[in-house]
Amino acid sequence: MPPIEDIYIILTAILVSSSCALLGSFLILRKMAMVGDAISHAVLPGIVIAFLVSGSRDSTTMLLGAGLIGILTTFLIEFLHAKARLQTDASIGVTFTWLFAIGVVMITFFAGQVDLDQDCVLYGEIAYVPLDNIVTDNGTIIGPRALYILGFVLLIVVAFITLSFKELFLTTFDPGYARTIGISTALWHYLLMGAVSATTVASFESVGAILVVALLIGPPATAYLLTDDFRRMLLLAVGIGVIDSILGFILAVWLDGSIAGGIAIITGITFLLALLFSPVHGILRRKLISRDTKSDQVAAEQKV
């Protein structure tokens, strides 16, 4: 039986990876993986502002503030693309670096009042999760704060996706049809981005911006190589995210390295395995098929 701290850490990672896997699946199919990356960096000034307003790491203010900044980021990217006719990749790049730079400067400027540092923003410190517990009025410790926040976020994400599955599905795969039957693509676009921002912020302190990106993109991309059925892809992505979290933790403990880094490494390895050996879309499978068709052609030509 591992110590309770380790279980808390693994649970935190599992909660983050599940929320990320669900939302990330929509992102990569909407060709918006880099928008997810952009949001995860751009929420930084939102976090600092929320910090200044509430004076603490009050989670509700932060989630709201970040949700708004995330939507603002998406809006800015769209605006530069549509109104200034800037190509999409450049509008993403310009927007998120600008907001991140503002965030870093704000952290330096309000160094006395904001208990944040830029290293933690980038790669977080999941190992500290068990240190920050919720204590009830009569002094009982009921578990780490991060665990409750992330559990709450996962609940919201699951509810959001199950309740509006049809809308999200249609706006992702057939926006034209969705519009004709009266579903607003813009509305669902911004709602999804709001959810991504909230998840990013909730995961920020514990796992950092980079692991959020790895978990948003890695498990869904792996699942995408393994199945053609979207519902199955969602479930697979969650499963892969959970496995990556556990194995990543074990790797980090074994080599005494960063846990976030360890999980990112395992995410990369599982993707690589799927890329090479997936029975449906793996590189080897494709090679075999093209060799088969070639030898079939040769055989057919010989018969003639």
Next chain:
Amino acid sequence: MSSLIDFLSLQDPNIRYVVLGVILLTATSALVGCFSFLNKKALIGDAISHAVLPGICLAFILSGSRNPFFLVIGAFATGWLSTYVVDVITHRSRIKEDTAIGLVLSVFFGIGIFMLTVIQKSGNASQSGLDHFLFGQAASMVGQDLMVFSTVAIILVVMVILLFKEFTLIAFDRNFAQAIGLPVHLIQTILTSLIVLAVVIGIQAVGVVLMAAILITPAAAARFWTHNIRTMIVLASIFGAVSGVSGAYISYVAPAMPTGPWIVIVISVIAFVSFFLAPRRGVISRMLRQRTFRRTINEENILKAFYQLGEESREFRTKRLPEEILTRRSMDTVSLHKILKRLKRQGYLINSGNSWELTEEGLAKAQRVVRVHRLWELYLTTKLNIAPDHVHDDADTIEHFLTPDLEAELERVLNYPKVDPHKSEIPYDRT
């Protein structure tokens, strides 16, 4: 003010190193970034800059020192590897490029962070400088760094000058480049190497996350001012250099302020100013142009309404009330009044109180709009065999845009016709 003079006089050797180093880094990144931008690969720089971290750690572990030469080689190796992996994933699987970039950048960076923590925990004394790569260290540049950076910068500039034509060609028309027998693949590889090199030295100024900004933002800003690629490159480099110097100055005046983020804020401000204020391509100039178009169209439509009323009563130059116009063209009274006033200012209408009359010029212009409309309808029905009831909307649009040359050509082709497909008379100048 005196601090600015102190700063710009470059008396202090430390300031000299920092300023020269920062200019070199930002200007050359902007230079190479232009091609990354024009190839629509703006975000690959983001992947490379994150992927550089494991290379730096690896070089440190293998060489056991912070010698910038080894670190640059290690960074170059993994930076290059990341672009190769992105290529393989996009070409060999159903994964899209943006997904591949995001995956590669986060996984490579994760590996880098993992190695960094392992190095830190192993307690190696000289490791303390490695995390400078995360956030840049522009303010602490020394002579040795400057040597390495300027060598790399010179290589970059010389290569871009030598291969300028080839890089331009593959950015704008890759198929043509292939067709005339250029080694497209080789040129692309060289360009990628230059981008990796620019990133490797650039992250020393602004750090991993913000590297993408000094690569693409100057190019994106410069693109709004010019259509000429040479001008664009020079402009982007100047923008880069200006932001570099400004960032260095800000952290010179306020030493607590980080240089890298300020460089990025300055270059972003330059970019946003360009997006909005640039002539022709800027948002504001585009909006003004659209407004002018809209106004012309509205004004011509009102003149047309006057003419149509005139046709009905066989009296073109008579006083008309706004209510009469509204029977021809439905809109709200306020906008109608604005348009009428604009037409009066231009000399097409005169009024006494609330009744309006076409002037000679106004009648000629109204007549021309109607003539073009009917000529176009006739052209569509007789030459393109479109049914007469399908041509009105198209003619409604073209009547505002057809040039006098085309109008004359239409008249000639249709042999100066008398009536349009709906048997309405085509009016000609009575001169």
